Amino acid sequence: MLMILVGTNLKAQRYPRFKVLAFYSTTVESAHVNFANDAIKFFKDLTIGKGFVFDLTTNMDDMNDEKVKDYQLIMMLNDFPTSPAQKQAFEKYMENGGGCMGFHVAAYNDRTTKWPWFVNFLGGGIFDRNSWPPLPAKLVVEDTKHPITNGLPKTYIAPANEWYQWKPSPRANKDVKVLASLSKDNYPLGLKDILPGGDTPVVWTNTNYRMIYLNFGHGGEIFKDATQNRLIIAALRWVIATDKKGNVFENE
Numbered sequence: 001m002l003m004i005l006v007g008t009n010l011k012a013q014r015y016p017r018f019k020v021l022a023f024y025s026t027t028v029e030s031a032h033v034n035f036a037n038d039a040i041k042f043f044k045d046l047t048i049g050k051g052f053v054f055d056l057t058t059n060m061d062d063m064n065d066e067k068v069k070d071y072q073l074i075m076m077l078n079d080f081p082t083s084p085a086q087k088q089a090f091e092k093y094m095e096n097g098g099g100c101m102g103f104h105v106a107a108y109n110d111r112t113t114k115w116p117w118f119v120n121f122l123g124g125g126i127f128d129r130n131s132w133p134p135l136p137a138k139l140v141v142e143d144t145k146h147p148i149t150n151g152l153p154k155t156y157i158a159p160a161n162e163w164y165q166w167k168p169s170p171r172a173n174k175d176v177k178v179l180a181s182l183s184k185d186n187y188p189l190g191l192k193d194i195l196p197g198g199d200t201p202v203v204w205t206n207t208n209y210r211m212i213y214l215n216f217g218h219g220g221e222i223f224k225d226a227t228q229n230r231l232i233i234a235a236l237r238w239v240i241a242t243d244k245k246g247n248v249f250e251n252e
C-alpha cells in the first residue's frame with residue numbers, strides 16, 4: 001500500500017508529463033467529424049490518472065507561436081493549416097523540434113495547396129487517388145522492430161477506412177520510414193473508386209522531423225481494432241519519447 005502511495009505521489013509531482021494539443025474541425029466531411037469525435041474520446045481515455053494533458057481546439061488560428069510553444073505534440077485529427085500565418089507557425093514549430101501526429105486528411109494536398117514545405121514535410125507525395133466506399137483492408141506491418149510496430153503481427157485487417165494513395169509514393173524519399181502499408185492482396189481495392197495496385201504507405205515518418213502520419217481517419221470504425229489501437233498509442237508514445245528537450249516520456 002505504501003509503495004503504491006509513493007508511486008502515485010511521484011507521478012503527481014511530474015504532472016503534466018507532456019501536453020498534446022489536438023486540432024479538429026466540426027464543419028468538414030461528416031465521416032471526418034465522426035473520426036475526430038472517436039479520436040477525442042480515445043485519447044482522453046488515455047489521460048486517465050493524469051498521464052498527460054490533452055487539449056482541444058477547433059480554431060486553426062490557435063496555430064500560432066504563442067499558443068503552441070507549450071505543447072510537445074500537435075495532433076491534426078481532420079484539418080490542416082491553410083492561412084499564411086497558420087502555415088508559418090506550423091513550419092516554425094516543426095523546424096524547432098515540435099512533435100506532430102497527423103491523421104487521414106491532415107496529409108491531403110493537391111495543386112491548390114501551394115505549400116512546398118508541407119509537401120516535403122510529408123515526404124514528397126501528392127495526393128493521387130483514394131478507394132471508395134470505406135472498406136477494411138489488409139495492412140502489412142513493415143518493420144516489427146521499430147518502437148511503433150514492435151510486437152505487432154506482420155499483417156492485420158484494419159477497420160474500414162477511405163485509403164489514400166500518393167504520387168510519388170513517400171517511400172521513394174530516402175528520409176521517409178514506412179511502417180505500415182496496404183497489402184498487395186487488397187487490390188483492386190474499392191467498389192466505386194478503385195485503387196488498382198501500386199505502393200500505398202499507410203503509416204510513415206519523415207525522419208527529419210518528430211512526426212508520424214497515419215492514413216486512418218475516415219468514419220466511425222477506426223478504433224475498433226486492438227492491433228491498430230496499439231499502433232496508434234505506440235505512435236503517440238514514440239513522438240513524445242523522441243522529444244529533443246529530454247525524453248519526458250521515457251524518464252520515469
Ligand code: ZN
Nearest residue numbers: 104162217218
Ligand atoms: Zn476521408
